[in-house]
Amino acid sequence: MSPEDAEALSLREATQVLARLLYRDAADIEPDLTFWLLGVDALLGAQFVALLNAACGSDIDVAELDDYPTPQALSRYVAAQLTGTPPPRPRSERAAPEPRPVAAGASRAGAGRDDVLSVLREQLAETLCCDVFDIDTEATFRSLGLDPVLGAEFLDFVNGAYGLRARPAVLFDHPCLSALAAHIAASTTAVAPGPSAAWTR
Template sequence: MTSEPLTDVLAGLMQELAAVLRVEPERIEPQQRFQALGLDSIRTAELMAALNSRFGTGIVPDALYDHPTPEALARHVRAETATAPGPGPSAPADSAEADICDALRGQLAGIVRCDPAKIDPGVPFRLLGVDSILAAEFVAAINDTYGLTERPVTLYDHPDLATMAAHIASTAGAVRPAPAPARPALTTGEVNALLDAVRADMLTVDEATALLASRPA
């Protein structure tokens, strides 16, 4: 794959960043640090999902530590586009799996705060910024929708939407009820509080999962 000119990559990155921050691109300086722009973990996940979809890359959220400004990240994105693989597999052809995949994409988009259309079913969850807390919330939503008892670690065995949809479709006794109202996504403050509690060993991931599952719909 041929790299795009750096100016084009930076322009595209600034557009996606502005959309995530809900500001005009002109208000962002390319040399300004992401931390100063208020880019928290949720917005970082949303930005990475948008950039990977736009440029066909597989950049992880941790890249912002080594490339802490839009200009630096644009250089990294440009370098990655030269070696990035082609697009991941599209949604499953089987109608049942495709319906499940679409439903999962909507749930995941609400959790990582991005447009569902920007999530490729073949992109690994880790590249979308799905950490242990977000994985717990996502799996809790799956269990509520399909009457399952999956644990967050199932995302390691089924690491993207396409394979997760196939797993749900093939699970004995799985039901596909009419879509229920989506569980409201956690606020940034709630996510950060759970992350802090897990990191401080005040909660285990399983305990955090139980708290998520007990939230009212």
């Protein structure tokens, strides 16, 4: 079996298993949405992996859903396992995104709320492995599927991009992208981000 055929088979089986577990039509399972956004919790994740292994003859562990967090990504991993080809690099080993510095010489509002919002929206989409247009800037982080692990990853980007030392509480105090962007824009200084910034919440 070719890697392409194995991936197609794995994705088809993954989609069918998810559809049964989530009581949805297979056509409604979007392969690029994260399992979290699709509604797969820890219990369903364990059931999903067991059923997928039985259907495909694979040997994946439920913990690997963190490294391959969408049906499409997991199918590539399963296909590599079935064909003996090198697996795709897990998310935990990928390089962190390059910080996007706030322009020096900006006003007290830093890059401005709209600029900050655009950057955060793009990064959140990358963190959640979804399209940027799927991100509602007024929706809460929790409703978008940002769990504690992904929240820490997203916050690492925020701190790196804007030279901040934000703590997880900031995602509760400002629970949607729109609110967080406004807070960052109002809190950043007029200089490019660096280790001297001291914003914490």
